[in-house]
Amino acid sequence: MTANVSQSTQATKYFVLDTNILLHDPLAFLSFDEHNVVIPMVVLEELDNIKDRNKDVSRDARVAIRSLEEVLQDATPEQIVEGVPLTQLSGDHQANGTLAIFPDYELEQSASALALNENDHRIIQVALELQIKFVGSTVTLVTKDINMRLKAKGAGVKHVEDYRTDQLIDDIRLLTKGFYQFEGDFWQQVGDVSTLQEGRDAYHTVSREHLPQIFYNEYFIDETEHFAARVDAFDETSVTLMDLGHERLMGYSAWGIHPKNIYQAMAMHALLDTGLDMVILTGPAGSGKTLLALAAALEMVVEKGIYEKIIVTRNTPEIAESIGFLPGTEEEKMAPWLSAITDSLEVLHKNDESMDSSLNYIMTKANIQFKSLNFMRGRSIQNAVVILDEAQNLTASQLKTIITRCGENTKLVVSGNLAQIDSYYLTAVTSGLTFIVERFKDYPGSATINLNGVVRSSLAEYAEEHL
Structure with a gap:
């Protein structure tokens, strides 16, 4: 890359993308907002090798190649190395940084780098070269390969990250289980309740303040082993629960299989619905x-x-x-x-x-x-x-x-x-x-x-x- 370090580049971040990022998300280069994205030439070589294979990722490789071509098709070789503005790409995205291709085949082996006879090492070397060139900017290598992240840090890359645009939670313990278990007796906690009977089904409407965060079809059970229900409807003030009953729920069966615990019972109820x-x-x-x-x-x-x-x-x-x-x-x-x-x-x-x-x-x-x-x-x-x-x-x-x-x-x-x-x-x-x-x-x-x-x-x- 030939850009000079200036005041504008002091706050700019550079993200070097590994091949697996574009296979994971072919439009990943549009996910870095106002920052600059750099794709090593070796990544294009790997995409080219993958696109014709008889496997599912070949489609993602082809999509990535077509998307990159759409951005770079009218640019000169000098502009491609310098960085082409992503704002010229139509579509629903917020990217307003640049996209550049780094000619890593021109790199020479440095004392601090790994051997350049492996593709991963060439990508790591690109990040190291950019760290030297853009001293006032943050250069980040983005890869989903855990071992490559370790090697990059060992080689001297200061910032190495996983691609987290599609990560919705930070801790797996925060993932919804699809049910909520109350301590003690549910009915002792909810206060006022109105009930509507429809055939054999009963629907209870209670205040939402008594319940945790509500999701559609979320199940509720308590420690008494009598209460079991599923969210039927809700609004800002109330929640309507379809009463299932613990004993009734445990009585479900399918193809001769009976649930062995309440969790299997809830699963069977959902599967048969x-x-x-x-x-x-x-x-x-x-x-x-x-x-x-x-x-x-x-x-x-x-x-x-x-x-x-x-x-x-x-x-x-x-x-x-x-x-x-x-x-x-x-x-x-x-x-x-x-x-x-x-x-x-x-x-x-x-x-x-x-x-x-x-x-x-x-x-x-x-x-x-x-x-x-x-x-x-x-x-x-x-x-x-x-x-x-x-x-x-x-x-x-x-x-x-x-x-x-x-x-x-x-x-x-x-x-x-x-x-x-x-x-x-x-x-x-x-x-x-x-x-x-x-x-x-x-x-x-x-x-x-x-x-x-x-x-x-x-x-x-x-x-x-x-x-």
Whole structure:
């Protein structure tokens, strides 16, 4: 870059973007307000290598390349290195800084830098060069790669950050659980209440001052094990609760499965409610997320005939490049990554005279289809229950791909454990699962349930608590 340090650059910040930022959010360069964004040439090389691959991120690479080209297409080589104003890009954004491409191939190895034969090291070197060039400004390397952040700090980059534009909460403990548990007896705390009876359902309207922050379809329970309700409606002064009753809620069942605790009972109630378009199940391994989702899906497809089929999908990062070479149908190729579903099917039919025959019958009767997330784009799913498992490893963009595929009479069940994130680039607070829990808590057609407690076995429970 050739800009001279001046008074205007003293307060300016420079953000150097890693490749994974543009794959995570192809328009990330528009998220830095009045500050300047620098993209090393090696990032463009990596995007070029990714755009033609047979994997989901290739689309994000192509979008990023087209967006960058739209900004830089009329600029001269000197202007591209200097920085092109982002204000000339049309669209809904607030960016008024500049976008520049840094020719990192011209860099020479310095004593303080890492070897330049690795792409990550070239990006780190760009940040180091800018630190020297713009002494009065803050230069920040932005990457989702935790190890790269450590290497950058070790190499001397003063400011290294994760990309947090899509981070809605700072602490995972602040994430809504989808229910609120009162201490003591709920009815001793609310004071005045008016009740409306509609058939077997009772609706109680109480003052909002007695309740915590309210979300649509949020459940309420207390310590007496008698009271259980769900938010039906609310305004600035009052809240209307649909009385469910603890005992009545625990009496729900689906495909022969009964809830083992009140958290599973709330989840089953939400899963069987056809008025909800989406149910999000979070919680530790062994809490029953997959089993409950599958049992409810079978109940609604086979027994009640509300939906026509069950589609099961999950994130399979390593499958993207190899699935085409595996033998068999798409369902057969997906089977190794969806063993949790087949395990749950076996649990549901373990007492049948011939379990194998039962499983084959149910797979056909319920029209259970195993689909790769990478091949869901462009589809329109109708009259189905869609179970998206292991969602904690997905970004918000990937989850949006699935949610926007759901058409008429489709129910989406999203489940995941935020303590078991396998992605190098995601944390509990930046996971797409966290993102949709926060984004959809105000949507009347969805409910979230955090399944407290492990019911798989005492061994699993002890491991969850102590490992």
